[in-house]
Amino acid sequence: MKQDIFQAIADPTRRAILTLLAIQALTPNAMAQKFDMTRQAVSKHIKVLHECELIKPEHSGREIYYHFNAKKMQEFDHWLAQFRQSWETQFNQLDQLLTTIKEQK
Amino acid sequence: MKQDIFQAIADPTRRAILTLLAIQALTPNAMAQKFDMTRQAVSKHIKVLHECELIKPEHSGREIYYHFNAKKMQEFDHWLAQFRQSWETQFNQLDQLLTTIKEQK
DNA sequence: AAATTGCGCAACTCAAAAGTTGCACATATA
């Protein structure tokens, strides 16, 4: 069952994992040590992140290093794009309001 | 209980509501008609979006128009910023790889 | 004032997701 990136980042632990992995690749055990949580719990988060391809595994002997996949994270950027115009518009309106108030003085 | 914006956008219906409201302000009833869903169900989504300030109510008689709050949506942009460097780095590495392959030909 | 309309709130059901425990498998080390 394919996971969706929006749900993947909804969880604080998963966001923390992504922040860690953006700096350096880590094994599941290494991640579990960072958070006060069993390895299996972290492993489930890893599974979610992996299924939606936000992270990628790199096998090295019996260890698995998970890497952050920046390309996938860009999908948020694309989703956000539809709102950029809105916030620019709202800020322009704010500017206009401020200008109007200034002129009224 | 304060909601968090990451959880707010995790739900597809709430994302659809945000997309609608970015275009124009709507009442809860108007939203419910857009989706095949009871008004109360939409109302719960509105509550979540309102609690984390992604939308703002504007009372007009007995109707309530909900507006998209672009300023709040920018928080995603800020959160994403920490990863921008990562994906630029990864793309530069891809560029270098492609260049290397090209030179080997 | 009575009826209608638009809303929000609370209680309930049902499904999904987070976390634990236990197990199986592959890779390393003695």
Add this chain to the structure above:
DNA sequence: TATATGTGCAACTTTTGAGTTGCGCAATTT
């Protein structure tokens, strides 16, 4: 080969969240 280590998978419990039904309140309409 025997043992230890790193990992994923499955079953289970507990919590969370989406959606419905029913109710009450405030603003309009007749």
